[in-house]
Amino acid sequence: MQSDIVISTEGLTKIFERGKKREVVALDSVDLEIRRGEVFGLLGPNGAGKTTLIRILVGLLTPTEGSAKVLGRDVVEEIDEIREKVALLPQEAGVYDRLTARENLVYYGGLYGISEEALNKRADDLLDLVGLRDREDYQVKGFSGGMKRKVLVARALIIEPEIVFMDEPTTGVDTLGARVVRNVLRRLSSEEKRTIILTTHDLNEVSELCDRVGILNEGKLVAVGKPSELEEKFKAANLEEVFTGLVTGEGVYGGVDR
Amino acid sequence: MKIPALNVKTVWMLKKEIKEVLRSRWLILGFIISPMFAWFFQGAFLSFIVAQTSEEPEMVYITIEDDGVWGRTLYEQIYANRAILLIDPLVNVTRAEGEALVAEKTVSVWVWVPENFTVELNTTTTSTMVIWVNSGNFRAQAAAARLDRFSRDVIDSFIVIRDLNVNWYTISPEANYGHSLAIFLVMLTSVLAPAPYVGRSFAGEREKHTLEALLVVPMSRLKILGSKLAAGLILLLIYSLFTAVGILTYNLSIILRVANYPPDIRDLNINIYTVNVQTIPLIIFCQLLVLLCAIGIGIVISCLAKDQATAESVNNMVMLVPTFVIGILGFTGSILQYSGAFGFFILAIPFTHAILFLNAVLSGVGTPIGLLGNVAYLIGFTVVFLIIGAKLFEREAIIN
Numbered sequence: 011m012q013s014d015i016v017i018s019t020e021g022l023t024k025i026f027e028r029g030k031k032r033e034v035v036a037l038d039s040v041d042l043e044i045r046r047g048e049v050f051g052l053l054g055p056n057g058a059g060k061t062t063l064i065r066i067l068v069g070l071l072t073p074t075e076g077s078a079k080v081l082g083r084d085v086v087e088e089i090d091e092i093r094e095k096v097a098l099l100p101q102e103a104g105v106y107d108r109l110t111a112r113e114n115l116v117y118y119g120g121l122y123g124i125s126e127e128a129l130n131k132r133a134d135d136l137l138d139l140v141g142l143r144d145r146e147d148y149q150v151k152g153f154s155g156g157m158k159r160k161v162l163v164a165r166a167l168i169i170e171p172e173i174v175f176m177d178e179p180t181t182g183v184d185t186l187g188a189r190v191v192r193n194v195l196r197r198l199s200s201e202e203k204r205t206i207i208l209t210t211h212d213l214n215e216v217s218e219l220c221d222r223v224g225i226l227n228e229g230k231l232v233a234v235g236k237p238s239e240l241e242e243k244f245k246a247a248n249l250e251e252v253f254t255g256l257v258t259g260e261g262v263y264g265g266v267d268r
Numbered sequence: 269m270k271i272p273a274l275n276v277k278t279v280w281m282l283k284k285e286i287k288e289v290l291r292s293r294w295l296i297l298g299f300i301i302s303p304m305f306a307w308f309f310q311g312a313f314l315s316f317i318v319a320q321t322s323e324e325p326e327m328v329y330i331t332i333e334d335d336g337v338w339g340r341t342l343y344e345q346i347y348a349n350r351a352i353l354l355i356d357p358l359v360n361v362t363r364a365e366g367e368a369l370v371a372e373k374t375v376s377v378w379v380w381v382p383e384n385f386t387v388e389l390n391t392t393t394t395s396t397m398v399i400w401v402n403s404g405n406f407r408a409q410a411a412a413a414r415l416d417r418f419s420r421d422v423i424d425s426f427i428v429i430r431d432l433n434v435n436w437y438t439i440s441p442e443a444n445y446g447h448s449l450a451i452f453l454v455m456l457t458s459v460l461a462p463a464p465y466v467g468r469s470f471a472g473e474r475e476k477h478t479l480e481a482l483l484v485v486p487m488s489r490l491k492i493l494g495s496k497l498a499a500g501l502i503l504l505l506i507y508s509l510f511t512a513v514g515i516l517t518y519n520l521s522i523i524l525r526v527a528n529y530p531p532d533i534r535d536l537n538i539n540i541y542t543v544n545v546q547t548i549p550l551i552i553f554c555q556l557l558v559l560l561c562a563i564g565i566g567i568v569i570s571c572l573a574k575d576q577a578t579a580e581s582v583n584n585m586v587m588l589v590p591t592f593v594i595g596i597l598g599f600t601g602s603i604l605q606y607s608g609a610f611g612f613f614i615l616a617i618p619f620t621h622a623i624l625f626l627n628a629v630l631s632g633v634g635t636p637i638g639l640l641g642n643v644a645y646l647i648g649f650t651v652v653f654l655i656i657g658a659k660l661f662e663r664e665a666i667i668n
Contacts, residue, residue: 068484071664093486104477108291109284120280121485149291165481 016173016205017044017067021076024062024229036062038229039076044222047203049195051210051220055257058226060209061101064175067207068098081172094122097171101178101209103162107151111142111161114150119168129168136164139197141190156187163191167198173205174198180215188215195219213250223249225256232256277487278495285469285499295464299507302457307514311521314541318525321410322533325356328411329378331366336386338395338423343381345422346415353414370400376408377401379415389423455623458558459591461507462500463583466566469496470661471579480667489662497563497654504559508552515543515551550629557646558622562587564653571660590617618649 024037037059044050052060065071067080069089078085080092105114112133119129137143140160145153150161159182166174176195180188196219198204210216216223217237225233225240233240233256237249246252289295332343350358361369361378369375378400388395397419401412473479482492519542526537543551566583573579594617597606604624606614614620621642628634628642660666 065667070480070483070667090486090488093484096484098481098484100477100480102477103481106284106288106478107476108288113284113287117280117284118481118485121277121482121487123276123486162481 014045015043016046016082017078017080017207018042019063019067019076019078022063022066022073022078023075024059024066024071025074035229037066037073040226040229040231042224042231042234044205044207046205047199048221049199049206049208049219051208051216051223052226053210053213053216053223053253054226057228058257059229060226061177062229063226064098064177064207064209068096068175069093095172097166097169097174099162099166099174099176099179101181103177105150105153105158105161105165108149110147110149111137111153111164112146114161115165115168118165122169124169132168132170133164136167139194140164156183159183160187160190163194167194171204173207175207177209178211179208180210180212192219213248213253217249225253227257277485278491278498281492281495282499282502285496286502288468289465289503292468295468296506298464299461299503300510302461303507303511304514304517306457307511307518308521311518314518315521315525317406318522318537318541320407322526322529322537323354324407325354326376326407326411327357327359328355328415329359329361329366329369329375331361331363331378331380333363333383334381334385335383336390338386338389339381342385342397342419342422346379346418349418353418354411355415366400373402375400375402376405377412377415395423455558455595455619455626456588456591458507458555458622459562459587459619460584462504462559462563462566463580463587465500465503466563466570467573467576467579467583469500470567470570471573472576474666475575483667490658493567493658493661497567500563501560504556504563507559508555511555512548512552515548516545519543519545547629551626554622554625554629557625557643557650558619561618561622561646561650561653564650564657567657568653568660571657571663571666591619593617594620594623618646621645 019040019042022037022040022042023035026034026036028034040059040063052063054060062071066073066078067085069085069092072086081095083089083092085092106117109117112130115133115136116126116129119132120126133146134143137146140163142157142160142164145157150158153161159179163176163179166176179195180191183191192215195206195208199206199219199221208216208220220237222234222236223240224231233244233252235243240246240252241248244252244255246255289299330343330346332339334340346353346355347358350356363380366375366378366380370378380398380400382396382398385395385397399412399415402408473482483489485492487495522541523538526534529537565586566579569583569586570579573582594614597614604611625634625639625642625646628639
């Protein structure tokens with residue numbers, strides 16, 4: 011039987027050394043659990059540790075202290091097995107400009123050892139899904155930023171991952187494009203029951219999409235829960251008030267250790 | 269039979285890398301144009317030399333101090349055959365004037381027949397005439413060589429048992445660079461050729477934010493690095509192929525250039541200036557070693573550089589400085605003439621061994637141990653840099 015918890019961290023800490031004397035604590039003893047099939051929103055101001063957390067969970071960084079498991083496997087010891095089943099859409103992701111939209115998708119899937127036939131079939135569906143089927147054979151160097159972002163979203167999904175890490179997937183995408191991306195995420199969650207870890211600065215997006223959120227501030231996980239639970243706990247009118255209060259220390263009346 | 273996943277992934281990466289290069293007009297042109305350019309340039313340069321040495325007349329100064337029969341005969345024969353010898357004009361000067369011209373380096377060829385020339389021939393059956401030549405001037409060298417041969421023929425035809433020594437002196441030894449330029453050009457283009465690919469493939473991935481997603485695919489970083497390296501080698505085979513085309517085109521240009529010469533001069537020029545086709549595989553082999561070494565260094569630089577432009581700039585600087593140092597040294601004499609710390613420094617530069625190897629192969633003077641040493645050093649240097657590159661590629665900081 012598959013475990014309900016697909017991501018768990020215990021005392022996860024990451025310290026970057028900047029020169030010989032200076033250290034930056036990017037993550038500070040983060041304990042977190044994310045369940046299968048949920049859309050989990052990671053919130054926090056710039057530099058709060060959201061990207062660092064995701065990078066540790068996909069094996070790009072190793073933790074300084076603590077441990078993390080993805081799909082029941084340790085991110086340090088068993089990262090190869092984890093990588094077969096997770097996809098990452100990085101914050102500042104790029105596409106291969108000289109490849110076509112379809113080639114970008116198929117190439118990425120090929121690196122996971124998936125057959126070309128299966129990849130082309132999946133690419134058909136995904137290009138339809140993000141509305142780029144009519145441009146699939148165009149080199150993406152001529153695409154707008156929003157179109158490239160759609161290619162990236164489709165690329166992340168071509169491997170049919172169990173968990174998708176999306177670092178600000180709608181940043182730089184126009185309103186219509188953002189709606190397409192949100193619809194894709196909604197479908198992944200509701201129809202395909204995939205787990206999505208999403209970072210974003212758009213709190214409306216979080217309210218609309220996320221089952222639960224975690225708020226990071228200065229490397230610490232200062233709150234976790236459903237948006238409605240957090241609003242109730244911190245006696246706030248909406249998630250924005252919760253977020254602002256936790257990050258700035260103003261206007262929130264719940265007792266939070268900071 | 270199912271191909272192992274690793275091989276499938278590597279093939280995907282190779283296909284993508286090559287596809288991207290083939291769609292990059294300037295990159296592919298660079299792989300084709302630079303080797304062709306090097307050999308076209310050499311062909312044009314040596315065609316110019318052929319013309320200079322076989323068609324263009326040279327001004328020759330001559331001093332006949334000997335008032336005996338053989339000095340006078342030699343002068344009369346040279347004067348009578350000056351059109352064949354491509355001498356125009358033949359200028360008589362005194363010994364003092366000739367020495368002054370040499371001191372001032374304002375003469376290309378000065379022939380001096382000493383005053384005891386006839387006496388020595390008559391008494392010892394051997395005499396000496398002296399030629400001063402500016403060895404940096406191909407036309408002057410060719411004129412001096414013709415005079416040398418002609419004078420021996422004249423003396424031998426009149427007195428069969430007698431002999432003539434011709435002492436050659438160089439007016440400007442520092443100008444003696446000649447054909448080193450060819451090897452230098454081959455080296456230079458080979459050293460610089462991989463820079464755009466390596467820069468784009470490593471630093472370019474980081475700059476365009478494609479590296480982070482690439483590093484989370486289920487492939488070890490070493491395999492990713494290896495796949496990119498393999499793609500680079502395939503691309504460099506294109507470079508080598510066009511080097512071979514360039515050499516053959518170069519040979520053809522020389523053959524066409526001398527086609528209308530008299531058979532003996534035509535054959536002489538073809539022998540001197542064309543590249544023996546049998547040596548092409550060796551040249552390509554040496555070039556691949558240089559390219560591989562340049563890739564190794566390029567990967568290290570690309571893993572440290574922030575973006576593609578920085579990687580290419582630093583790469584060019586790092587490659588050009590030692591290449592120019594050994595290139596310039598090669599023009600002024602043997603690379604191996606230096607000793608001590610400087611000599612050690614010169615030998616530490618991997619491309620020194622490529623030049624030594626190519627020189628030895630092209631001139632046919634290489635020994636198996638020497639050539640093996642050159643090859644081993646280049647391969648060893650490359651392996652060390654690839655290991656350093658792999659270590660750098662595995663750092664966490666590579667994604668930042």
